[in-house]
Amino acid sequence: MLNTTKQKFIAVIGGSQATPAELEAAEQVGHEIARAGVVLVCGGMGGVMEAACRGACAGDGLTIGILPGESRLHANEYVKIPIVTGIGYARNVTVVKSAQAVIAIGGSYGTLSEIGYALQSGLPVVGLNTWGISRNGNEKSPIIEAKTPTEAVETALEMIG
Amino acid sequence: MLNTTKQKFIAVIGGSQATPAELEAAEQVGHEIARAGVVLVCGGMGGVMEAACRGACAGDGLTIGILPGESRLHANEYVKIPIVTGIGYARNVTVVKSAQAVIAIGGSYGTLSEIGYALQSGLPVVGLNTWGISRNGNEKSPIIEAKTPTEAVETALEMIG
Amino acid sequence: MLNTTKQKFIAVIGGSQATPAELEAAEQVGHEIARAGVVLVCGGMGGVMEAACRGACAGDGLTIGILPGESRLHANEYVKIPIVTGIGYARNVTVVKSAQAVIAIGGSYGTLSEIGYALQSGLPVVGLNTWGISRNGNEKSPIIEAKTPTEAVETALEMIG
Amino acid sequence: MLNTTKQKFIAVIGGSQATPAELEAAEQVGHEIARAGVVLVCGGMGGVMEAACRGACAGDGLTIGILPGESRLHANEYVKIPIVTGIGYARNVTVVKSAQAVIAIGGSYGTLSEIGYALQSGLPVVGLNTWGISRNGNEKSPIIEAKTPTEAVETALEMIG
Numbered sequence A, B, C, D: 001m002l003n004t005t006k007q008k009f010i011a012v013i014g015g016s017q018a019t020p021a022e023l024e025a026a027e028q029v030g031h032e033i034a035r036a037g038v039v040l041v042c043g044g045m046g047g048v049m050e051a052a053c054r055g056a057c058a059g060d061g062l063t064i065g066i067l068p069g070e071s072r073l074h075a076n077e078y079v080k081i082p083i084v085t086g087i088g089y090a091r092n093v094t095v096v097k098s099a100q101a102v103i104a105i106g107g108s109y110g111t112l113s114e115i116g117y118a119l120q121s122g123l124p125v126v127g128l129n130t131w132g133i134s135r136n137g138n139e140k141s142p143i144i145e146a147k148t149p150t151e152a153v154e155t156a157l158e159m160i161g
Helices: A020-035 A048-058 A088-097 A109-120 A149-159 B020-035 B048-058 B088-097 B109-120 B149-159 C020-035 C048-058 C088-097 C109-120 C149-159 D020-035 D048-058 D088-097 D109-120 D149-159
Strands: A009-014 A039-042 A063-067 A081-084 A101-105 A125-128 A131-135 B009-014 B039-042 B063-067 B081-084 B101-105 B125-128 B131-135 C009-014 C039-042 C063-067 C081-084 C101-105 C125-128 C131-135 D009-014 D039-042 D063-067 D081-084 D101-105 D125-128 D131-135
Touching: A009 A020, A009 A048, A009 A088, A009 A109, A009 A149, A020 A039, A020 A048, A020 A101, A020 A125, A020 A149, A039 A048, A048 A063, A063 A088, A063 B081, A081 B063, A081 B088, A088 A109, A088 B081, A088 D088, A088 D109, A101 A109, A101 A149, A109 A125, A109 A131, A109 D088, A109 D109, A125 A149, B009 B020, B009 B048, B009 B088, B009 B109, B009 B149, B020 B039, B020 B048, B020 B101, B020 B125, B020 B149, B039 B048, B048 B063, B063 B088, B088 B109, B088 C088, B088 C109, B101 B109, B101 B149, B109 B125, B109 B131, B109 C088, B109 C109, B125 B149, C009 C020, C009 C048, C009 C088, C009 C109, C009 C149, C020 C039, C020 C048, C020 C101, C020 C125, C020 C149, C039 C048, C048 C063, C063 C088, C063 D081, C081 D063, C081 D088, C088 C109, C088 D081, C101 C109, C101 C149, C109 C125, C109 C131, C125 C149, D009 D020, D009 D048, D009 D088, D009 D109, D009 D149, D020 D039, D020 D048, D020 D101, D020 D125, D020 D149, D039 D048, D048 D063, D063 D088, D088 D109, D101 D109, D101 D149, D109 D125, D109 D131, D125 D149
Parallel strands: A009 A039, A009 A101, A039 A063, A063 A081, A101 A125, B009 B039, B009 B101, B039 B063, B063 B081, B101 B125, C009 C039, C009 C101, C039 C063, C063 C081, C101 C125, D009 D039, D009 D101, D039 D063, D063 D081, D101 D125
Antiparallel strands: A131 D131, B131 C131
């Protein structure tokens, strides 16, 4: 049995539309999460979410898709555990709260809302070519920037001990 | 890999406070769901939810807990996949929409809200000593009553083909 | 200024599809709520919700529509305060929690989920030709049945003091 | 009767903890929104939300508080219409979707999530000393920065025609 206080989940967030470079990074991130024995949780749709799930499946990992809509049929084909929330994009809060760390890859405004929720929840957020955020231009970004997928996963793993 | 269009989920709903008979029924329902190779989804808390998860774990099954609060630490110890929704009891809609059939065991008003959502979503609802509902007293209840845990699980499995 | 601890809200719940008798009852209920100086809150859509809002507007009352979707354009035309939740039918919990008492008129399964939430939240629920519910067939229904719209509103007003 | 297709709502977002300068700005923003005949919607709690509602009440405006919790008693005292969502911080999506434009004043991570949701929903976001956001450092921020409360409200009003 998984031990829910020890089995770690990492959320991978990013756009349903993404560049080839982002998709490649997401797939590698998913693969390394799976190889580390960590569960991947995401929004369950296409783009970065699908690429990350594909990578995790290739590494024989578990993938959870927290879907916005009314049917599991909208999940990408690499989601092993589809959760049908029925609450639209309010599900963004569920994606991040279910994890112990978050890796953001590229992403648009939905990803920005997830970064906000993750930081509000006190979760570490590792970024790969994602949003830069600052208050008044004079504060250090709370997003930990990584240069490679490997560095992103290693950093997230370190943060969650 | 699980195939998300074929791997079935059954939701077990019921109160966090329950009678010994309800707990025993829930444990047996969970056990038989697991033995049928079906994933058990529930609200992740105590009472009927915990007993059903315990039974499923004894049958080496997978258990998903859709939690109302802000932390996975509130899940019962038999939840293998804790989903931290952060949306309170609005998560009841997610519990039922994530499944293809629902088994209601005893239960209080929260269970009634889940029965409403399940029927609204067109899901079959099998009842074990749960709410009776009617409109104008002259309609057949849409809840399929079962007499035993075995009959409840068999009926739910039949309904989802 | 309204005093939020004294200004009462009554939720009117019921189906978006309704019989002529239900619509007539809803309109009268809305009218009497408005005449009592109470704010009407509902799901903002058609059927019973629209009829109740129409009645409240005729009585110069305030109407709030807690909408399931993504746009205020889906509100019925008698909603003065459209709230766009974006959370689908999970918004049922918001409809009832925003009120101090609930009047259920007819209704289908969505209404049943709202009755469950209202009773879970400890709110009085007055019914007009709505769901009958019981546990084991031997308990008194927690829904207070009224015979007329006037009686329904008077009962709800009494319950909220 | 308000006409729901013409009556505009502006959301004011910002932290429940705020600097004196932010509170002063929020109060003035609320006042000018009210004087323009526009409804103010916010998260209903303290800090920037309370100051904005106080300003709106001074201008005899209508204030709506979309509360995260389970009781209207947690609303600040200047909220005229308390909406009790019961969905926690997932209510951030409801705050912005209920408005036609958003003014962000200071703010922490919750505000960042609301900015993300507002931009995802295609709403104009005017900022007063709030988050700066960028993708790759080379894109223009989608937040329209204002220098004064008056400019913020004028800009928001222009955007919503």
